Amino acid sequence: MEKMNKLKVLRTKDADFEEEFKKILFRREEVSAEIEKLVKDILRDVKKRGDQALFEYTEKFDQTKLDSVSAVVSGEEIEKAYDKVSKQEIDALRLAAARIEKFHQKKINQITIKGEKGEYLAEIVSPLNKVGLYVPGGKAAYPSSVLMSAIPARVAGVKEIVMVSPTVSPHVLAAAKIAGVSHIYRIGGAQAIAALTYGTESIEGVDKIVGPGNIYVETAKRLVYGEVGLDMVAGPSEVVVIADNSGVPSFAAADLLAQAEHDEDARPILITLTEYFLQEAYKEIISQLGDLARKGIAERSIEKQGAIILACDINEATELANRIAPEHLVLMVDKPDKALKKINCAGAVFLGNYTPVTVGDYMAGPSHILPTAGTARFFSPLGVEDFVKRMSVISFSKESLKDIENEVRRLALLEGFDAHAKAVEKRTKF
Amino acid sequence: MEKMNKLKVLRTKDADFEEEFKKILFRREEVSAEIEKLVKDILRDVKKRGDQALFEYTEKFDQTKLDSVSAVVSGEEIEKAYDKVSKQEIDALRLAAARIEKFHQKKINQITIKGEKGEYLAEIVSPLNKVGLYVPGGKAAYPSSVLMSAIPARVAGVKEIVMVSPTVSPHVLAAAKIAGVSHIYRIGGAQAIAALTYGTESIEGVDKIVGPGNIYVETAKRLVYGEVGLDMVAGPSEVVVIADNSGVPSFAAADLLAQAEHDEDARPILITLTEYFLQEAYKEIISQLGDLARKGIAERSIEKQGAIILACDINEATELANRIAPEHLVLMVDKPDKALKKINCAGAVFLGNYTPVTVGDYMAGPSHILPTAGTARFFSPLGVEDFVKRMSVISFSKESLKDIENEVRRLALLEGFDAHAKAVEKRTKF
Numbered sequence: 001m002e003k004m005n006k007l008k009v010l011r012t013k014d015a016d017f018e019e020e021f022k023k024i025l026f027r028r029e030e031v032s033a034e035i036e037k038l039v040k041d042i043l044r045d046v047k048k049r050g051d052q053a054l055f056e057y058t059e060k061f062d063q064t065k066l067d068s069v070s071a072v073v074s075g076e077e078i079e080k081a082y083d084k085v086s087k088q089e090i091d092a093l094r095l096a097a098a099r100i101e102k103f104h105q106k107k108i109n110q111i112t113i114k115g116e117k118g119e120y121l122a123e124i125v126s127p128l129n130k131v132g133l134y135v136p137g138g139k140a141a142y143p144s145s146v147l148m149s150a151i152p153a154r155v156a157g158v159k160e161i162v163m164v165s166p167t168v169s170p171h172v173l174a175a176a177k178i179a180g181v182s183h184i185y186r187i188g189g190a191q192a193i194a195a196l197t198y199g200t201e202s203i204e205g206v207d208k209i210v211g212p213g214n215i216y217v218e219t220a221k222r223l224v225y226g227e228v229g230l231d232m233v234a235g236p237s238e239v240v241v242i243a244d245n246s247g248v249p250s251f252a253a254a255d256l257l258a259q260a261e262h263d264e265d266a267r268p269i270l271i272t273l274t275e276y277f278l279q280e281a282y283k284e285i286i287s288q289l290g291d292l293a294r295k296g297i298a299e300r301s302i303e304k305q306g307a308i309i310l311a312c313d314i315n316e317a318t319e320l321a322n323r324i325a326p327e328h329l330v331l332m333v334d335k336p337d338k339a340l341k342k343i344n345c346a347g348a349v350f351l352g353n354y355t356p357v358t359v360g361d362y363m364a365g366p367s368h369i370l371p372t373a374g375t376a377r378f379f380s381p382l383g384v385e386d387f388v389k390r391m392s393v394i395s396f397s398k399e400s401l402k403d404i405e406n407e408v409r410r411l412a413l414l415e416g417f418d419a420h421a422k423a424v425e426k427r428t429k430f
Numbered sequence: 431m432e433k434m435n436k437l438k439v440l441r442t443k444d445a446d447f448e449e450e451f452k453k454i455l456f457r458r459e460e461v462s463a464e465i466e467k468l469v470k471d472i473l474r475d476v477k478k479r480g481d482q483a484l485f486e487y488t489e490k491f492d493q494t495k496l497d498s499v500s501a502v503v504s505g506e507e508i509e510k511a512y513d514k515v516s517k518q519e520i521d522a523l524r525l526a527a528a529r530i531e532k533f534h535q536k537k538i539n540q541i542t543i544k545g546e547k548g549e550y551l552a553e554i555v556s557p558l559n560k561v562g563l564y565v566p567g568g569k570a571a572y573p574s575s576v577l578m579s580a581i582p583a584r585v586a587g588v589k590e591i592v593m594v595s596p597t598v599s600p601h602v603l604a605a606a607k608i609a610g611v612s613h614i615y616r617i618g619g620a621q622a623i624a625a626l627t628y629g630t631e632s633i634e635g636v637d638k639i640v641g642p643g644n645i646y647v648e649t650a651k652r653l654v655y656g657e658v659g660l661d662m663v664a665g666p667s668e669v670v671v672i673a674d675n676s677g678v679p680s681f682a683a684a685d686l687l688a689q690a691e692h693d694e695d696a697r698p699i700l701i702t703l704t705e706y707f708l709q710e711a712y713k714e715i716i717s718q719l720g721d722l723a724r725k726g727i728a729e730r731s732i733e734k735q736g737a738i739i740l741a742c743d744i745n746e747a748t749e750l751a752n753r754i755a756p757e758h759l760v761l762m763v764d765k766p767d768k769a770l771k772k773i774n775c776a777g778a779v780f781l782g783n784y785t786p787v788t789v790g791d792y793m794a795g796p797s798h799i800l801p802t803a804g805t806a807r808f809f810s811p812l813g814v815e816d817f818v819k820r821m822s823v824i825s826f827s828k829e830s831l832k833d834i835e836n837e838v839r840r841l842a843l844l845e846g847f848d849a850h851a852k853a854v855e856k857r858t859k860f
Contacts, residue, residue: 030474044460089844092837103543103551111536113795121533121795126774128808142845171844207807225655226663229808233656248860254853261849293848340823344556351825356853359826362841363834365543365551366822377637378558378659380820390810392796393770395781396789404793407522411792414519414601415572418723419691423684423786430678 008307039190039219046194051201057191062166068202073184081173103365104155118397127157132196134211137166143175148367150179156387164192193220197228232379235372236265240326242317244273247332253284260301261294267305271317318342325376345376441740469620469649476624481631487621492596498632503614511603533795534585548827557587562626564641567596573605578797580609586817594622623650627658662809665802666695670756672747674703677762683714690731691724697735701747748772755806758787775806
C-alpha cells in the first residue's frame with residue numbers, strides 16, 4: 001500500500017493487498033456499554049412512565065418542553081409550512097414523489113394452490129396496520145428521506161404512517177404532506193423509539209419502525225428488535241465506483257466526493273482497471289475538493305475512509321465490490337449491463353457515465369434507504385416488502401386429511417408428540 | 431373472570447374483561463442482565479479466539495469434546511443415519527419435503543421500468559449466498575423443522591446451507607439429507623450463533639441465521655442483529671381456536687392440547703360463540719387430557735396459559751384474535767372463508783373442522799416456522815422471501831439526466847449537499 005497525498009492507494013498485485021483490503025471491509029463496531037445502558041434505561045422508563053418520561057427525556061436531550069398537545073404537529077402547522085416552501089421546491093418534491101410511487105407500485109405475488117378433494121393452501125399478503133417513520137433532527141432532517149420511506153409504506157397500503165422527528169423544518173413537513181404521512185410528533189432519540197414501540201398516553205405504538213438515526217436511535221432499535229418490526233440497521237454512507245477507461249475521471253471523482261460530503265465517516269472507494277484512470281481520478285478528486293461548500297467534511301472522509309484500488313480486470317473488480325457489498329455501486333465501465341451480471345451484493349447499482357448516485361438519492365424512484373456496512377449481503381433496499389406481512393392459509397377436507405393421515409401421524413409420533421397425532425385421529429375417526 | 435377447575439374463563443360481556451384479556455396478550459419479556467452479559471461474553475470471545483473458544487464453550491455447556499474434524503458431521507455419518515431410519519419414516523419425510531417444496535416454488539416479482547431516452551430502473555432479486563440453520567438439541571431436535579427451514583432456502587437458490595445442532599439424531603440427519611443441507615456442524619448455543627456470525631477456522635461465517643433456539647440462542651441472535659441477517663424471534667408456541675356451534679368440541683379440545691403438549695409456556699386459547707360450546711369443549715379438554723403421553727406438560731400449559739373466551743359474535747371473536755395475533759389460528763366456524771376475510775394478524779390460519787394444526791406442523795406445505803408472541807403484526811412465516819435479497823438498478827442517459835437535472839439539483843441544494851448537485855452538473859455540462 002502507498003499513500004498518495006490524500007488517499008490510500010491499493011494495488012491488487014501488491015503482496016500486502018489482502019491485508020490492506022480487509023481493513024477497508026467495514027463492519028459494524030460494538031456499541032459501548034455506557035451507551036447501551038443509557039438507552040436501555042430510557043426504553044424501560046418510557047415503557048413504564050409513558051408521556052411523563054418521554055417529555056422529560058425530550059427536555060433533557062432536545063431542550064424542548066412538550067406536553068401531549070404541543071408534541072403533535074397540527075394540520076394547520078403542516079399547511080403553513082407547505083405554503084412557506086417555494087413553488088419550484090414543491091414541484092421538485094412532487095416529481096420525486098411521483099417517480100418513487102411509480103417504482104414501488106409492484107405486485108407482490110399471493111399464492112393459492114388447490115389440491116385434490118377440497119384441499120387448498122394459500123398465502124395472503126396484507127399491509128401492516130401502523131408504521132413509525134424515524135426522521136433524524138437538525139441538519140440530517142432530509143425531506144427526501146421522508147419521501148423515500150413514507151411513499152413505499154403508503155403504496156403498500158399501510159393505514160397509519162406515524163412520523164417522529166425532534167426538529168421539523170418546513171421542507172420536511174411539506175414532504176410529509178406530499179407523501180401522505182398520517183401523524184407527526186416532535187420527538188426523537190431513544191425515547192421516540194420507546195414511544196413508538198410501547199405507546200404512551202399521547203402516542204400509539206406501531207407495528208414496525210423504519211428510518212435511520214444516530215447511535216442512540218440505532219441502539220434503541222436493536223434493543224427492541226422482536227418487540228416491534230425493524231428495517232435494516234443504518235450506518236455511514238458508502239460508495240464504490242468501478243471505472244475502466246470508458247469512464248470519465250471527473251465524473252468518478254464527483255461521485256466519490258458526493259459521498260464524502262455526507263460526513264467524515266462516509267466511505268468513498270474507487271476501483272480502477274488502469275494506472276491512467278487512477279492518476280486522473282486522483283487529480284480530479286484533489287482539484288474538485290477545493291470547490292466544495294462542505295470541503296472540510298469531504299476532505300476528512302477522503303483521508304480517513306477513502307481508497308483507490310487498482311484491479312487487474314473487471315472480474316477482479318466486481319469480485320472486490322461483492323466482498324465490500326456497498327450501499328451504492330457505480331459501474332462506469334464499457335458494458336455496464338454485462339458487469340451488472342457479476343454483481344451479487346450491493347444496495348443500489350448505477351450504470352454508465354450518466355447515472356450519478358445523486359439521481360438515485362433524490363429522483364430515480366427506488367428508495368435511497370439502502371443497506372450499509374456490508375449488510376447488502378442480507379438486507380435489501382427499503383421497499384413495499386418492508387410494509388407488508390404474509391399469512392399462510394391451510395384448508396383440508398375430511399377426505400384430503402385421510403389421504404395423508406398416516407404420514408402426519410408418523411412424523412408427530414417420531415417427534416414424541418402424541419397429542420398432535422390424536423388431533424388428526426379425532427377427526428379421521430369421527 | 432371465573433376459573434373453572436383447570437382453565438381461565440373470560441366472557442367479553444364481563445366488566446373486567448378488557449383487564450383480564452390484556453393479561454392474555456402475551457408480549458416478550460426482557461432477558462435478564464446476567465444472561466445477556468453471559469451471551470455477550472461468549473460472542474466476543476468466539477469472535478476473538480475462534481475455534482478455541484467455540485470448542486471450550488461446547489465442552490462446558492454441551493459436555494462434548496470437539497476439534498475441527500469431529501465438529502463436522504461427515505457425509506458417511508449422514509448416510510449411515512439415513513439408513514438407520516425406517517422406510518416408512520423416510521417416506522413420510524419425503525412426502526412432507528415434496529409438499530413443502532411445491533408450496534414454496536413461488537415466483538418473486540422482479541421489476542424493470544423502461545423510461546424515455548434510454549433511462550431504465552430495475553430491481554433484481556437474488557438468493558443469499560450462505561445461510562445458517564439453527565436446530566435445537568436434545569428433544570427439541572425436530573426433523574420436521576429441518577425440512578421447514580432448509581427447503582425454502584434451497585428453493586430460493588441459496589448455495590450453501592449450513593446446519594448447526596448440538597445433538598444430531600438419525601432422523602435429523604436424514605431430514606437434512608432430504609432437504610439438501612450442505613454442511614452440518616455439531617455445535618449449538620450462543621457459541622454456535624457466534625461461529626455462524628463471525629466465522630472461525632473450522633466454520634465459515636454465513637449471511638443470515640434462521641431457526642429457533644433457547645433463551646441463550648435467541649439472546650445471541652438479538653445481539654448480532656445487523657451483523658448478520660435474522661429471521662423472526664422465536665417464543666413459546668400458541669394457538670387460538672375460534673369455534674361456533676358448527677365446530678366439533680372434541681376437535682377444538684384436541685388442537686388446544688396439541689399446542690399444550692409442546693411445553694408448559696405454550697398458550698392454548700379457545701374463543702367460542704356459545705356457552706354450550708364453551709362447556710362442551712371444557713369437558714373434552716379435561717377428558718382428553720387424561721389420555722395424553724405428555725399429560726403433565728399439557729396440564730401445566732392449560733392451567734398456566736390456557737383460556738376460554740366467550741364472545742358475542744364472529745366479529746368480536748376475530749377482532750380479539752387480531753389483537754392476540756397468534757402463531758396458529760383455527761377457524762372452526764360455519765363459513766371459514768368468510769371469517770378469514772376479517773383476519774388481519776396471524777401466522778397460519780387453519781380452516782374448518784378438518785384442518786388440525788398438526789397437518790400444518792408436518793405436511794401441508796407452508797413452513798411451520800411462524801411468528802409468535804404477537805409478532806404476526808409485523809413478522810411473516812418463514813419463506814423464500816427470507817432467503818433472497820433485492821438490489822436496485824438505475825440507468826440514465828445524458829438526455830434523460832438532463833430532463834430532471836433542475837429538480838435533482840434543487841433538492842440536493844435544499845438539503846445542503848453541493849457536491850451532490852455538482853456530480854450532476856459535471857455530467858450535463860460535459
